[in-house]
Amino acid sequence: MNETLLTIKDLSVTVHDGSEKKILLNRICLDVPSLSIVGLVGGSGSGKTTTGLAVLKLLSPALKIDDGEIIFQNENLLKIALSKLQQIRGKAISMIFQEPLQAFNPVFTIGYQIEEVLVMHTTLNTKQRKEKILSLLDKVGIKDPKRVAGNYPHQLSGGMRQRAMIAQAIAVDPRLIIADEPTSNLDVTLQARIMELFLQLRDELKLTLLLITHDLGMVSHISDRVAVMNQGQIVEQGITKEVIENPQQEYTKKLLGNIKF
Amino acid sequence: MINNNRHHSQFQLALQRFRGNKTAMACVFILGFLYFSAVFAEFLSPYSYKDEQRQYSYCPPTPVHFFDQGRLTWPYVYGLQLSFNEFYKREYVTDVNTKYRVKLFASGESYKLLGLIPTRVHLLGVESPGRIYLLGADSRGRDIFSRLIFGGRVSLSIGLIGVLISFTIGLLIGGAAGYYGGRVDNYLMRLCEMVIMFPGFYLLLALRSAVPDDFNSVQVYFAIILILSFIGWASLARIIRGMCLSLREREYVLAAKSLGVNDFHIITQHILPHTLSYSIFAVMLSIPGYILGESALSLIGLGIQDPFASWGNMLSDAMSIVRIKFAPWILWPAFFIFLTVICFNIIGNVLRDCLDPNLKGN
Known part of the structure; x- marks a missing residue:
């Protein structure tokens, strides 16, 4: 197995609702080895998105990280300064969201929004950026990069938007991509194509992927490891094949049962 | 295919609706004419001010x-x-x-x-x-005609520059307050309330008295602009703050954050543009305030000083009923102030209607 790229240790997140304290994440431990695809699976409200956002400290201010460590390349992301964290966001770790239509700003073109990342993290000049944008869009399988770069998010189809979103996420060659339900709004054939794209990008760009989804079936096809979450806890984790073939927990069995009809 | 059959953006639709409004277009032409004459004042006026x-x-x-x-x-x-x-x-x-x-x-x-x-x-x-x-x-x-043209240069530009400054401040402070929330929001909004709390005209007078009296005309001109914008930014900041509170919850803001975009960039690029339709007509509706503010200051002799002309200080000649009786033409600046203010107000109101997406049908 490769070295570990991201380690989440004993992560606890709570929300203070008046005087009441509600635990959202309860002592999460998760290892993401380099160059692997790790699936984080669970039902709605199990805390998978919260985990993903916590890695980049993007939780809403109401949610408090009480305890734990998030270690990425030997640095505790929870302890470093914001300016340094901003260097990591997008550059070393980037995120892909479920709804690209909402994750893109409707008033700017796709090209502009990819360029924004390049401006923030690279020293490329205008011409180089334009070329980079086209090559990125090409890399994620968009056939007409020039047109798409000039389009607004609402002018693209769902699959195209998700590809554009991926292009934005890989713009400055991050090590880790956290994909939050990247395919949940797409139809089955598109899901498969996007998953293929992820596999291909991992090999090409030496990416590591943390795939957050409720679809255990999909994860089982492409992920190396899988962690199953329920009610703020990781109930089971291990190598995908082992977990699928021999689930230890009732909850995992239930999830598997759902996909086996 | 998409390019051939482009649908119109919100802004283009609004512009189309605006063009259809004859009153508003007439106002645009009147203002355009006034600003044009202010720019070419030396050429258009027979004499110097x-x-x-x-x-x-x-x-x-x-x-x-x-x-x-x-x-x-x-x-x-x-x-x-x-x-x-x-x-x-x-x-x-x-x-x-x-x-x-x-x-x-x-x-x-x-x-x-x-x-x-x-x-x-x-x-x-x-x-x-x-x-x-x-x-x-x-x-x-x-020559009053010449002085009107030169005075328009001061009175008309004060509106534009003043609005530019106060809106920059208002948008940034409102944006920061709304975006960060919490303590930042609390402090900034209390600051706004402190500015709003004072009756505008008396604050204007107090601030004007704080300006050294040996300033030359250009310095006074900029001092007046600064004073007027200092009073003007607060109410805008409050409204922008309210809009930003909801805008910051949009997913593209989170997405921008996740990509390492810095806060200033997020506020100016991802949040404030969405307040544009409000800001545009708010700008139009607040310009008259600056013109009137300058006129009021100059009228009572605290603004632009003779021999430099502004519509306000030209009117100070007309403060006695006897003079108005014998020389009613000294009231011309009042007419131009009135005309400008009403034009900006009409344009602002029509713009508000045009930018309202609920009015799409007509």
């Missing part, structure tokens, strides 16, 4: 004649002779023996067009010693 001829004090508008003994001729004006009647009131008697042709592109005082091109050409003029007072003269015999 400080060209005084004491013997023509309160000279009534000189009529331009087109007919000479029943025959159409090149426009001309008669010479004027000052005399006093039995009550020692000034009277200007037209001297029918002296005629001065109104010349187009006459040469007059030298100036630099747009601050660059040195020239002596004025659009209109009569040969010296004749004087042409299209809209009459003020107490020192200066």
Whole structure:
């Protein structure tokens, strides 16, 4: 197995609702080895998105990280300064969201929004950026990069938007991509194509992927490891094949049962 | 295919609706004309703003004649002779023996067009010693028409620059308050309330008195702009803050954060543009406030100082009923203030209607 790229240790997140304290994440431990695809699976409200956002400290201010460590390349992301964290966001770790239509700003073109990342993290000049944008869009399988770069998010189809979103996420060659339900709004054939794209990008760009989804079936096809979450806890984790073939927990069995009809 | 069959953006639709409104378009043309004349003031005015001829004090508008003994001729004006009647009131008697042709592109005082091109050409003029007072003269015999054009330069630009400054402040402070929330929001909003709390005009006077009195005209001009924008930003900041509170929850803001975009960039690029439709008409509706503010200050003698012209300080001549009675033409600046204010208000209101997406159908 490769070295570990991201380690989440004993992560606890709570929300203070008046005087009441509600635990959202309860002592999460998760290892993401380099160059692997790790699936984080669970039902709605199990805390998978919260985990993903916590890695980049993007939780809403109401949610408090009480305890734990998030270690990425030997640095505790929870302890470093914001300016340094901003260097990591997008550059070393980037995120892909479920709804690209909402994750893109409707008033700017796709090209502009990819360029924004390049401006923030690279020293490329205008011409180089334009070329980079086209090559990125090409890399994620968009056939007409020039047109798409000039389009607004609402002018693209769902699959195209998700590809554009991926292009934005890989713009400055991050090590880790956290994909939050990247395919949940797409139809089955598109899901498969996007998953293929992820596999291909991992090999090409030496990416590591943390795939957050409720679809255990999909994860089982492409992920190396899988962690199953329920009610703020990781109930089971291990190598995908082992977990699928021999689930230890009732909850995992239930999830598997759902996909086996 | 998409490019051939482009649908119109929200803004284009609004613009289309705006163009359809005749009143608003008329206002745009009037304002365009006023701003144009302010830019080319030296060229359009027959005299300079400080060209005084004491013997023509309160000279009534000189009529331009087109007919000479029943025959159409090149426009001309008669010479004027000052005399006093039995009550020692000034009277200007037209001297029918002296005629001065109104010349187009006459040469007059030298100036630099747009601050660059040195020239002596004025659009209109009569040969010296004749004087042409299209809209009459003020107490020192200066041409009110010329001074109106020069005064428009001050009064009209104060609105634009003032709004520019106060909206930059308002948008940034409102944006920061809304985006960060919590303590930042609390402090910034209390600051806003402190500014709003004072009655505007008295705060204006107090701040004006804080400005050193040995300032020259240009410094006073900028001091007035700063004072006016200092008063103006707060109410905008409050509204923008409210809009940002909801805008910051959008997923693209989270996405931008996840990509390492810094806060300033997120506020200015991802949040504030979405308040644009509000800001545009708020700008239009607040410009009159600046024009009136400058006029009020100048009117009571605290603004632009003689001999420099602004519509406000020209009006200070008209503060006595006797003068208005004998020389009603000194009220012309009031008409232009009125015209400008009403134009901005109409444009602002029509823009608000046009930018309202709920009105799409018509």
